[in-house]
Amino acid sequence: MAYFNRIFKTQPSAPHGYGESYxxxxxxxxxxxxxxxxxxxxxxxxxxxxxxxxxxxxxxxxYQRFSLRTxxxxxxxxxxxxxxxxxxxxxxxxxxxxxxxxxxxFDRYDKDRSGKIDLFxxxxxxxxxxxxxxxxxxxxxxxxxxxxxGGRVELNFDSFVECGMILKxxxxxxxxxxxxxxxxxxxxxxxxxSMVIPFLVSYD
Amino acid sequence: MAYFNRIFKTQPSAPHGYGESYxxxxxxxxxxxxxxxxxxxxxxxxxxxxxxxxxxxxxxxxYQRFSLRTxxxxxxxxxxxxxxxxxxxxxxxxxxxxxxxxxxxFDRYDKDRSGKIDLFxxxxxxxxxxxxxxxxxxxxxxxxxxxxxGGRVELNFDSFVECGMILKxxxxxxxxxxxxxxxxxxxxxxxxxSMVIPFLVSYD
Numbered sequence: 001m002a003y004f005n006r007i008f009k010t011q012p013s014a015p016h017g018y019g020e021s022y023x024x025x026x027x028x029x030x031x032x033x034x035x036x037x038x039x040x041x042x043x044x045x046x047x048x049x050x051x052x053x054x055x056x057x058x059x060x061x062x063y064q065r066f067s068l069r070t071x072x073x074x075x076x077x078x079x080x081x082x083x084x085x086x087x088x089x090x091x092x093x094x095x096x097x098x099x100x101x102x103x104x105x106f107d108r109y110d111k112d113r114s115g116k117i118d119l120f121x122x123x124x125x126x127x128x129x130x131x132x133x134x135x136x137x138x139x140x141x142x143x144x145x146x147x148x149x150g151g152r153v154e155l156n157f158d159s160f161v162e163c164g165m166i167l168k169x170x171x172x173x174x175x176x177x178x179x180x181x182x183x184x185x186x187x188x189x190x191x192x193x194s195m196v197i198p199f200l201v202s203y204d
Numbered sequence: 205m206a207y208f209n210r211i212f213k214t215q216p217s218a219p220h221g222y223g224e225s226y227x228x229x230x231x232x233x234x235x236x237x238x239x240x241x242x243x244x245x246x247x248x249x250x251x252x253x254x255x256x257x258x259x260x261x262x263x264x265x266x267y268q269r270f271s272l273r274t275x276x277x278x279x280x281x282x283x284x285x286x287x288x289x290x291x292x293x294x295x296x297x298x299x300x301x302x303x304x305x306x307x308x309x310f311d312r313y314d315k316d317r318s319g320k321i322d323l324f325x326x327x328x329x330x331x332x333x334x335x336x337x338x339x340x341x342x343x344x345x346x347x348x349x350x351x352x353x354g355g356r357v358e359l360n361f362d363s364f365v366e367c368g369m370i371l372k373x374x375x376x377x378x379x380x381x382x383x384x385x386x387x388x389x390x391x392x393x394x395x396x397x398s399m400v401i402p403f404l405v406s407y408d
Contacts, residue, residue: 072348084347084350085347085350133397134394134397136394136398137394137397137398137401140397140398140401140402141401141404143288143289144276144401144404146288146289166401166404170396170397170400171393171397174391174393174396174397178393183392183393184390184391184392185390185391185393185396186388186389186390186391187378187388187389187390187391188387188388189375189378189382189387189389190338190340190341192374192378192389193337193338193341193344193374193375193378194340194341194344196374196400196403197341197344197345197348197370198344199400199403199404200345200348200370200403200404
């Protein structure tokens with residue numbers, strides 16, 4: 001049975017050096033072995049945390065090499081608020097699962113299979129997951145991806161994840177502060193600044 | 205007298221090809237000739253507007269070569285809201301003057317003349333112009349400049365301008381929506397998104 005499992009991966013088998021129990025390493029029960037392996041592959045010092053460069057490498061096995069800007073945004077959105085710029089197994093599993101959903105959305109709305117989606121496909125994709133973002137807001141965000149050539153802006157999966165995370169993330173934060181769906185949200189100064197700054201991605 | 209002016213720049217002399225009146229090109233009365241020349245030097249097609257790469261070049265004559273990320277943030281903050289990613293003479297003059305003020309602040313608070321300022325100097329610099337930013341907010345923003353080495357973060361003038369513009373800009377937007385200084389600001393969804401997105405700088 002152990003042999004069968006190793007070959008066919010019907011159950012996760014404990015990666016070398018990590019013992020038998022995934023839960024003890026902080027992964028949620030039921031985490032797919034590929035997720036655990038991707039994490040452990042880059043967590044070489046067995047600290048239980050990975051930084052931005054390591055996350056970039058860990059995700060590249062299943063997705064693609066994301067820009068460090070997108071990687072940093074993902075870390076800011078998924079990390080424990082009290083941690084520095086790093087994520088542990090639980091956050092990594094949540095992030096992996098979230099990216100899988102965004103990949104599915106991207107493929108569904110990339111109707112011409114160009115590997116890129118435009119403003120209208122982005123709007124439809126967000127509408128499909130319950131976010132009706134006004135055209136003016138989409139235009140404002142997408143204008144940041146203009147290359148100065150004046151052509152139509154198209155987003156690859158990396159930029160799509162970045163845009164999607166920004167729009168969904170900010171909208172969710174707004175809704176938290178508008179529990180009665182009045183269309184108006186009220187923030188204290190600290191809450192406002194602490195909420196916006198994680199979306200500002202700086203990297204030199 | 206014309207010769208004297210050319211040498212000593214006691215009065216602005218009309219740059220070649222632009223005629224006698226600066227105001228007709230949209231510069232505010234009293235704009236220094238260096239500002240006008242810097243703009244005209246890069247506005248080669250005489251369109252009256254300059255884009256990000258041109259702004260980067262125009263500012264480098266007096267300040268430094270800013271990163272395109274900072275340049276784009278500056279354009280977003282200074283441009284006419286209805287324009288695409290470009291600025292005209294009036295906005296350029298305002299931006300130039302603003303950068304001069306930030307340069308003065310930077311030099312005043314860079315006490316050890318290292319060309320870099322740290323978290324505490326940034327806090328003092330912002331306090332000096334009337335912005336008492338909580339340490340937790342500063343720490344959150346400055347953590348974005350960590351290089352992963354775990355060392356103390358120091359900002360050069362480019363990053364200082366970026367941080368300062370973000371903190372001052374967001375605080376000003378908050379205050380606009382808190383006219384009674386209650387400590388609470390209320391936003392509609394569109395106002396909230398339109399306000400935050402310009403601070404998110406994307407550039408590939």
